[in-house]
Amino acid sequence: MTEIAVLGYGTVGSGVYEVLNTNRESINKNADEEIRIKYVLDLRDFPNEPVQKYIVHDFNIILNDDDVKVIAEVMGGVEPAYTFVKSALLKGKSVVTSNKELVAKHGAELLKVAKENNINFLFEASVGGGIPIIRPLNQSLTADEIYEITGILNGTTNYMLTKMTKEGLDYDEILKDAQNKGYAERNPAADVEGFDTCRKIAILASLAVGKQVDFEDIYTEGITNINKIDIDYIKKMGKSVKLLATSKVTDNGVWARVSPVIIGDENPLSMVNDVFNAILIKGNVIGDVMFYGKGAGKLPTASAVVADIVDAVKHLGRNIMTSWSTEKLDILDIDNIDVSKFIRVEYNDKEQAVSAVKEIFGDFNIIEINTACSEFAFISETETEKMINEKIDKLLNKECIVNIPNTIRVEK
Amino acid sequence: MTEIAVLGYGTVGSGVYEVLNTNRESINKNADEEIRIKYVLDLRDFPNEPVQKYIVHDFNIILNDDDVKVIAEVMGGVEPAYTFVKSALLKGKSVVTSNKELVAKHGAELLKVAKENNINFLFEASVGGGIPIIRPLNQSLTADEIYEITGILNGTTNYMLTKMTKEGLDYDEILKDAQNKGYAERNPAADVEGFDTCRKIAILASLAVGKQVDFEDIYTEGITNINKIDIDYIKKMGKSVKLLATSKVTDNGVWARVSPVIIGDENPLSMVNDVFNAILIKGNVIGDVMFYGKGAGKLPTASAVVADIVDAVKHLGRNIMTSWSTEKLDILDIDNIDVSKFIRVEYNDKEQAVSAVKEIFGDFNIIEINTACSEFAFISETETEKMINEKIDKLLNKECIVNIPNTIRVEK
Numbered sequence: 011m012t013e014i015a016v017l018g019y020g021t022v023g024s025g026v027y028e029v030l031n032t033n034r035e036s037i038n039k040n041a042d043e044e045i046r047i048k049y050v051l052d053l054r055d056f057p058n059e060p061v062q063k064y065i066v067h068d069f070n071i072i073l074n075d076d077d078v079k080v081i082a083e084v085m086g087g088v089e090p091a092y093t094f095v096k097s098a099l100l101k102g103k104s105v106v107t108s109n110k111e112l113v114a115k116h117g118a119e120l121l122k123v124a125k126e127n128n129i130n131f132l133f134e135a136s137v138g139g140g141i142p143i144i145r146p147l148n149q150s151l152t153a154d155e156i157y158e159i160t161g162i163l164n165g166t167t168n169y170m171l172t173k174m175t176k177e178g179l180d181y182d183e184i185l186k187d188a189q190n191k192g193y194a195e196r197n198p199a200a201d202v203e204g205f206d207t208c209r210k211i212a213i214l215a216s217l218a219v220g221k222q223v224d225f226e227d228i229y230t231e232g233i234t235n236i237n238k239i240d241i242d243y244i245k246k247m248g249k250s251v252k253l254l255a256t257s258k259v260t261d262n263g264v265w266a267r268v269s270p271v272i273i274g275d276e277n278p279l280s281m282v283n284d285v286f287n288a289i290l291i292k293g294n295v296i297g298d299v300m301f302y303g304k305g306a307g308k309l310p311t312a313s314a315v316v317a318d319i320v321d322a323v324k325h326l327g328r329n330i331m332t333s334w335s336t337e338k339l340d341i342l343d344i345d346n347i348d349v350s351k352f353i354r355v356e357y358n359d360k361e362q363a364v365s366a367v368k369e370i371f372g373d374f375n376i377i378e379i380n381t382a383c384s385e386f387a388f389i390s391e392t393e394t395e396k397m398i399n400e401k402i403d404k405l406l407n408k409e410c411i412v413n414i415p416n417t418i419r420v421e422k
Numbered sequence: 423m424t425e426i427a428v429l430g431y432g433t434v435g436s437g438v439y440e441v442l443n444t445n446r447e448s449i450n451k452n453a454d455e456e457i458r459i460k461y462v463l464d465l466r467d468f469p470n471e472p473v474q475k476y477i478v479h480d481f482n483i484i485l486n487d488d489d490v491k492v493i494a495e496v497m498g499g500v501e502p503a504y505t506f507v508k509s510a511l512l513k514g515k516s517v518v519t520s521n522k523e524l525v526a527k528h529g530a531e532l533l534k535v536a537k538e539n540n541i542n543f544l545f546e547a548s549v550g551g552g553i554p555i556i557r558p559l560n561q562s563l564t565a566d567e568i569y570e571i572t573g574i575l576n577g578t579t580n581y582m583l584t585k586m587t588k589e590g591l592d593y594d595e596i597l598k599d600a601q602n603k604g605y606a607e608r609n610p611a612a613d614v615e616g617f618d619t620c621r622k623i624a625i626l627a628s629l630a631v632g633k634q635v636d637f638e639d640i641y642t643e644g645i646t647n648i649n650k651i652d653i654d655y656i657k658k659m660g661k662s663v664k665l666l667a668t669s670k671v672t673d674n675g676v677w678a679r680v681s682p683v684i685i686g687d688e689n690p691l692s693m694v695n696d697v698f699n700a701i702l703i704k705g706n707v708i709g710d711v712m713f714y715g716k717g718a719g720k721l722p723t724a725s726a727v728v729a730d731i732v733d734a735v736k737h738l739g740r741n742i743m744t745s746w747s748t749e750k751l752d753i754l755d756i757d758n759i760d761v762s763k764f765i766r767v768e769y770n771d772k773e774q775a776v777s778a779v780k781e782i783f784g785d786f787n788i789i790e791i792n793t794a795c796s797e798f799a800f801i802s803e804t805e806t807e808k809m810i811n812e813k814i815d816k817l818l819n820k821e822c823i824v825n826i827p828n829t830i831r832v833e834k
Binding site: 033036037134140142146153155281293294295297299300302303304307310313314319320321 | 546565708714716719728731
């Protein structure tokens with residue numbers, strides 16, 4: 011019998027409690043051991059719920075109980091999670107977590123502490139919710155050199171973009187709908203500005219390259235600039251737009267980026283809709299592999315946390331995670347990364363505008379959704395971000411061009 | 423340093439050799455150990471190739487060499503693979519294999535022998551080629567009760583169905599094309615009759631339920647009856663047809679089936695095209711998770727074999743696979759399983775035919791692709807396979823009905 015503690019009885023924490031109870035028999039069979047909750051740490055009491063008998067308010071009770079071998083940290087946020095997790099690892103307790111902020115910020119150090127103490131720090135649930143991705147990266151794709159990871163890592167924004175595409179609604183209406191459904195927070199910045207996605211790709215990139223990729227270094231652009239007109243163009247092109255997080259190994263180094271990208275239906279990520287997440291991995295021998303599932307939600311996330319608990323219980327006293335070094339990796343400036351962009355052009359003289367675009371960007375195909383509007387769009391050739399942006403500035407200086415209402419990166 | 427042997431230098435075997443050489447550095451890092459090929463078993467010699475220095479023709483040299491700790495069996499077929507693998511396991515050597523026939527037939531026994539000898543029998547490459555599926559089932563989805571596995575497990579047939587849909591060609595033309603491209607064998611039965619898919623779902627089902635599911639018990643129907651006209655109807659309905667393998671746990675027991683199924687675009691398997699494979703897993707807490715990638719081919723398959731070699735090297739002297747019992751599981755007769763069918767009706771009197779269908783099957787929506795042809799189609803309500811088939815027989819007895827040119831299962 012192995013005793014465990016759960017830190018936090020919020021959405022994920024109550025999910026972990028529920029999953030451990032619902033699937034008790036099969037979980038114990040998979041762990042080859044009876045797993046028993048001894049403590050649940052929360053500031054609150056839950057007087058009318060069965061969980062109350064496990065509730066403690068003081069982390070030190072858990073820390074100092076040598077019977078507790080595994081701790082599930084599902085509080086979120088960097089502090090006090092970091093202090094709790096580190097002290098638990100130093101005491102020889104394995105820790106599993108769903109906390110992407112913690113892993114992105116302190117993953118390398120916590121993995122090191124776990125390794126030194128011959129125990130485990132596992133974080134399957136921190137990226138992609140229930141989707142197995144950390145463990146496959148760590149244990150299954152070991153024959154490959156992974157040169158690219160691209161993911162749809164945030165369910166809220168994917169739901170919003172899907173809904174905008176399907177129902178032709180505008181950003182603000184969709185945000186309200188997502189908030190009403192409980193998919194988006196009242197303050198939606200973490201999702202819609204791409205911050206959540208950014209931390210997740212930082213974790214995947216660090217794991218794949220074996221060094222610390224700081225999330226602060228990753229260029230991050232959310233979906234707040236995407237509107238109904240953009241979507242109309244994208245549909246006209248037979249494509250879709252997704253908030254993609256990418257980490258790519260090139261001959262010159264590694265770059266990483268979070269931004270909306272227009273993709274065609276030859277990209278399997280184009281079929282990932284609604285609240286689903288997916289991670290596409292490209293290896294030099296395996297080719298493309300994709301992992302798809304619910305990236306958030308109480309039970310899917312809890313499923314990943316509990317799978318980590320099972321793994322931790324099976325490997326007490328034996329470190330199994332590939333760690334990444336605390337050495338910081340300087341990633342490339344995306345200004346120098348090749349990209350192609352979808353560019354909308356608002357004009358006061360169409361003929362002159364077409365000439366101006368041709369002069370600056372070369373030959374192009376004009377895309378129009380409504381000839382009554384004074385605008386068209388086109389897709390640029392592939393060149394560095396910096397060069398394209400310079401060309402856009404040049405375009406804006408032309409008298410015939412009123413505005414560049416939006417630009418969105420395009421996968422060619 | 424750990425020495426290994428490769429049994430068979432065919433497509434997969436030469437791929438394993440190539441991957442071990444190409445990614446030597448990262449593979450050794452992942453294994454935390456230098457992996458070195460000592461022998462390659464093949465009947466042939468390869469005098470002008472670097473592999474020749476490893477070639478042996480007698481398996482006993484490998485079996486009796488105590489320095490060989492891990493063997494990769496990539497010959498295919500039940501014999502002599504079974505004899506070789508079993509004797510190697512009994513000698514305390516771990517074995518990894520890509521051989522679905524071997525695993526479907528003798529997996530339970532070989533897992534048992536490996537466990538008894540405290541070593542490993544791993545077979546990631548036997549299902550889904552490079553797609554990580556065995557290891558995630560074994561190690562990641564441990565918090566869930568898996569109640570359904572449905573997969574597109576054969577790239578050849580998926581390529582053919584995709585191409586029939588996209589190009590409107592008929593079965594025979596597509597088969598020729600697939601043979602010319604090297605996707606289909608001269609004798610294509612193993613692929614097009616569903617035999618290959620059947621062995622793979624038998625492996626997944628056995629692993630998921632923990633008992634031996636004999637592939638001979640699984641109802642198996644290939645794609646040879648699907649023609650251009652069926653595809654036209656399916657396109658008209660806005661759906662697609664896939665050769666699906668399913669294993670499902672119900673209150674009454676487990677059923678399994680391989681057959682073409684018409685699915686809508688709400689099913690993520692509908693977006694799996696060309697030679698790609700995918701496995702959709704449904705768990706009681708995680709919901710739907712899908713694994714997608716190349717299900718065959720030299721390098722993707724070799725990637726999975728080598729990942730298993732890495733795992734075997736990391737776990738010498740420590741058994742890590744969940745085994746399934748040799749106890750046979752009697753699966754349910756699909757006659758009693760609920761299903762819905764797409765049914766084509768060729769008539770000599772349309773009005774009477776419509777009445778006959780209505781009389782036997784109840785209200786239905788008529789689907790027509792060409793009103794000049796004397797046929798229409800409809801989708802039945804969901805009831806047992808047996809009841810639907812009896813109703814079809816009844817329909818065939820009506821004078822106004824000339825023929826039922828085809829029926830295909832439909833996911834509703």
